[in-house]
Amino acid sequence: MSQPSRSQRAQMRRGTLPAMTQARLPPPNRLRPMLATAGPLPPDDGYTFEAKWDGVRALARWDGSAFQLHTRNGREATAAYTEVAALGPALGTHQAVLDGEVVALDERGLPSFQRLQGRMHVADGRAAARLVDGCPVTYLAFDLLHLDDRSLLAEPWHVRRGELEALALAGPSWATPPSFEGEGRATLGAMRASGMEGLVAKRVDSPYLPGVRSKAWIKVVLTARHEFVVGGWLPGEGRRAGGLGALLLGVPEPDGTLRFVGAVGTGFTDAELRRLEAALAPTVVTHSPFNEPVPRRDAVFVRPTLVVDVEYREKTSAGILRHPSYKGTRVDKEPSDVNTGAWVELPEP
Numbered sequence: 001m002s003q004p005s006r007s008q009r010a011q012m013r014r015g016t017l018p019a020m021t022q023a024r025l026p027p028p029n030r031l032r033p034m035l036a037t038a039g040p041l042p043p044d045d046g047y048t049f050e051a052k053w054d055g056v057r058a059l060a061r062w063d064g065s066a067f068q069l070h071t072r073n074g075r076e077a078t079a080a081y082t083e084v085a086a087l088g089p090a091l092g093t094h095q096a097v098l099d100g101e102v103v104a105l106d107e108r109g110l111p112s113f114q115r116l117q118g119r120m121h122v123a124d125g126r127a128a129a130r131l132v133d134g135c136p137v138t139y140l141a142f143d144l145l146h147l148d149d150r151s152l153l154a155e156p157w158h159v160r161r162g163e164l165e166a167l168a169l170a171g172p173s174w175a176t177p178p179s180f181e182g183e184g185r186a187t188l189g190a191m192r193a194s195g196m197e198g199l200v201a202k203r204v205d206s207p208y209l210p211g212v213r214s215k216a217w218i219k220v221v222l223t224a225r226h227e228f229v230v231g232g233w234l235p236g237e238g239r240r241a242g243g244l245g246a247l248l249l250g251v252p253e254p255d256g257t258l259r260f261v262g263a264v265g266t267g268f269t270d271a272e273l274r275r276l277e278a279a280l281a282p283t284v285v286t287h288s289p290f291n292e293p294v295p296r297r298d299a300v301f302v303r304p305t306l307v308v309d310v311e312y313r314e315k316t317s318a319g320i321l322r323h324p325s326y327k328g329t330r331v332d333k334e335p336s337d338v339n340t341g342a343w344v345e346l347p348e349p
Contacts, residue, residue, distance in 0.1 A: 025063050025149045027097045032211030033072045033101070034096040034143075036219040038339075041184050042201050048157065048179045049187040052198040053140060054111040055103035056120060056332050060139060064095050069102070069139075070333035077102070079125040083132050083173040084139040090171050098164075099143035099208075104135055110195050113309060117272065117328045139174040143303055145208055156205045191222060198222045213339075225311045225327070229335045231258045231289040232301040233280060234265070244277045247308065247326070248299060251289055252338055255289035261319055264310050267326035276329075279306065307333045 032334045055071045058081075067088030069077045081102050087242040103111040104119065118135045145152055152160050161179065169176045180187045184201060191199050198221040206216035228249040236245030246265030250258025268276075284301040290292060307330040313323040322324060 001245040014283065027095050028151070029061070031072070031097060031145060032074070033057050033059060033060055034209050035072075035213040036217035036309065037198050037213055037215045039218045039219065041188055041199075041220050042218055044184045045186060046180040046203055046205065046274045047201045048161075048181040048204050049184050050142060050179045050200050050202065051102050051177060051187075051191060051196055052200050052221070052324050053101040053114060054113045054197050055101040055140075058085060058100060058102050058139070058332075059145070060084070060096075060098040060100065060141065062091050062094070062096050064093065071151050073332055073334050073337070075332065077120075077332075079138070080119055080122045080128050080153045081137050082128045083136065086171070087171060087174045088271040090169075090174075091167070094167065095146070095148050096167070097146040098141040098169075099145060100139050100141035102137050103141055103258060103340060104137050105185075108195070113328050114267075120329070120331050121275070140177045141169055141174060142177055142179070143208065144316070145210075153208045153210065154209060157202055158204045160208065188220060189220075194338065196222070197225065223311060224313065224315075227307050227333060227338050228261060228310055228328055229258055229304045230302065230303050230306040230308055230337055231260070232279070232294070232299050233276075234263060234296055235298055235300070238334065240273070244273050244280070244306055247276070248290075248294060248301075249308070249310065249321070249324075250304070253291060254305075255291070257320070258289050258304055260292055260294060260323060261315070262325050264308075264321070266324070267311075272326075279329075295321075304335055307338060308336060 015141055054076070058069045058077060061068045067078065067085045068093060069081060069084060070115040071077050077200070084102065087184065100115070104116040106112040106115055115135060116137065118139055119128065119131060122131065141164065144160050144167070147163055152163060164176060181204060187199055198219060201218045203216040206214070229252060230247050231250045232248040233244050234246040234248065236243045246263040248263050249261050253259050280302050281306060285301050288301045289304045309330055311325045311327055312321040315321050
């Protein structure tokens with residue numbers, strides 16, 4: 001098929017080209033989400049402020065006939081969140097690429113990454129459908145990257161936001177969460193009062209930069225929480241004897257090794273321990289991936305491929321986590337996504 005001429009493309013943008021001759025550019029495949037940089041709360045002027053959701057980042061693509069969800073590392077997750085697929089037909093004749101987050105709400109109505117674990121590891125759509133009643137999810141679309149025949153990547157946030165709100169996305173398993181322009185302290189206070197994990201501040205004049213960790217987006221955290229790479233485990237004791245007792249955690253160093261930051265042995269259900277044991281068993285190695293000795297002779301080491309989410313109270317001067325608690329596995333992230341320098345001081349109460 002021949003490509004439309006310059007005049008035809010101009011008519012397409014104005015919507016004056018007859019429908020029979022209009023050749024629409026399909027939504028792009030395999031974009032990577034724009035990423036935020038951790039930091040303190042910026043001034044109100046020039047920023048909008050949104051909740052930091054405790055879920056799985058995902059790009060949604062609808063080309064008019066097929067719907068797809070891809071996580072930030074490119075993994076297709078359409079089958080895992082089967083109820084979200086109805087968003088595609090709800091868009092009707094529009095073609096779109098949306099950026100958002102899949103969340104599961106707890107009994108308080110707050111997003112729970114631990115609750116979402118029951119859906120994240122499901123690859124079969126029929127199995128996922130059976131879980132919908134017990135653990136429903138919602139797709140929160142907070143950005144619009146492509147609409148019909150137009151890429152919106154170069155447009156500033158406020159233009160993309162206007163186009164997103166015009167779509168009026170509100171359904172049984174999807175919504176557009178609010179954004180509060182120029183209300184940083186008030187929004188942070190509301191996030192703290194409601195028990196949310198923080199907010200993301202976005203420059204209203206910033207374009208969308210796929211795959212870039214940009215200072216135009218700043219995440220402000222209210223809980224000490226981070227992703228870590230698993231480098232091994234410790235055998236269990238007591239009720240856990242004979243199985244996995246704790247995960248050995250690290251952060252990547254430039255030379256490819258891990259810097260040891262401690263072990264996490266709480267926050268696991270029995271089912272999650274069994275799943276982790278099965279996932280880690282094929283990755284056991286004889287040498288340590290850590291760049292310094294681990295203070296346990298009975299440690300079992302693994303290839304550093306698994307990323308986990310851990311909450312902790314504080315860290316020692318040597319960088320060891322105190323009172324860590326396991327929150328879940330990040331199937332949407334690779335070890336290279338773990339940012340060694342992302343530990344920031346929490347904002348003042």
